[in-house]
Amino acid sequence: MDYKTAVKELGKRKINPIYVCYGSEGYFSDDLIRRLTDALIEPDQRPFAVTKYDLAETPLDTVLEDAETLPFMVPQKLVIASNALFLTGAKESGKVEHRTERLLEYIKSPVDYSVLIFTVTADKLDERKKLVKSLKDSGYLVACGTPSAEELSQWVAARAEKLGFRFDRGALERFVLYVGTSLQTLAQELEKCALFIGQGGVLTEDHVEQLVTRTTEQNVFILIEDIVQLKLDRAFTMLHELIKMKEEPIKILMLIARQFRIMYQVKDLTQQGYSQQQIASQIGVHPYAVKIAAGQAAKYDVRQLARILGDLADLDYRMKSGRVDKVMGLELFMMTLAG
Structure with missing residues (x-):
């Protein structure tokens, strides 16, 4: 059972x-x-x-x-x-x-x-x-396995209802995007939101922005989402916030490359007829991450994603060999990607 x-x-x-x-x-x-x-x-x-x-x-x-x-x-x-x-x-x-x-x-x-x-x-x-x-x-x-993307959303909504509040339109997806897929962390953040919003309250996207604690990984995830949606001002703001927080640019680059690798794998396996649940099992990530990556990958074809991964590998080499300023290299990559 x-x-x-x-x-x-x-x-x-x-x-x-x-x-x-x-x-x-x-x-x-x-x-x-x-x-x-x-x-x-x-x-x-x-x-x-x-x-x-x-x-x-x-x-x-x-x-x-x-x-x-x-x-x-x-x-x-x-x-x-x-x-x-x-x-x-x-x-x-x-x-x-x-x-x-x-x-x-x-x-x-x-x-x-x-x-x-x-x-x-x-x-x-x-x-x-x-x-x-x-x-x-x-x-x-x-x-006690990993819930599917749909089950995860249902669990978050039900948990919020039990705590006495509900999500505004779009806020639940942003909440999970910001917090990640660990149920323990999601439960802790939901309790914090419940204390802030109060019984019968409605949690909006603005509330999520103010309240939710994000990891570097989640910030990079959001940065890529903003680039894909062509929200360049937000993307550059996020990048500069990460730099101010003393995050190493090469680590940021590595996390960007990891997300584009997932997008490439999701795109490729989807074209082969795999379901999102099967893809999650195949590449070893949470089904919700596959759902988000599928949405991001919809903006590209497989060849474009392969070229981006090649560009990231080249940028990694140039940053590590001192041929380009690390922050400037990331900024130029983001501008090229958006273009």
Whole structure:
């Protein structure tokens, strides 16, 4: 099952004795653990009822022994174990030995007073392993994968509604463009916006400009968006702001090149018939980034994007060899690109 299904089942008070949360989106696994904690353990009982282990440092035997030990002063307990790499195909570099056959036995007859939660940051588990097959057949696997571009927008809108405000037209897309696709960061920025805008408020694009904290990567992303939309004044303002912030021009150039490389890959794979979700998986970026890159790449054909990448490589060489002033080189590139 996926994260959404697990949350729905929890809402119906259907709670499994074991959960294995896997996937790259740690926010989902953290949220499921929080929901399970709220549903099962009273706040004043949590010091006695919730234990956490890191399987990179603790053997699986210790975790299972804890799960099988009767709870002290509480009716139920949660046992949480992170870094369950033995469920993946990855090689474990640690010296901790995990006797997975013990977990296989536990799955057959789990105790009713403990909920055992494993987490692992991996998009796939190794289904060739008997243990993974057993967990899957028992319905204990919870996929916490990356949401699609549409799901991400829906999640942001729903989260804002829960916090008591809504987005004005165009503001949601700008919000995600500025913040990025990390759910944890998005949640933090949404809470900040909720405090500013108040209950029942409407967040506009101007509010997003004022409130949202942006990384260098996001600023470069916006700079390229402004160039593509021929908003040159904004683009040059953004470039000079980055320079004032002591960002190295070569780093800015590298980030520009990275975005144009993504645009080239998205354009090429789209022409080959790949969906945005497939492209995201193929090139290793978030589906929302693919959606934005597809919009940016619509202004160019594949040959133009290939030429731009060549120009960027040439500019990189000239900047590093001192043949051109770094800031002037970036400005000339932007003017040529806009032209």
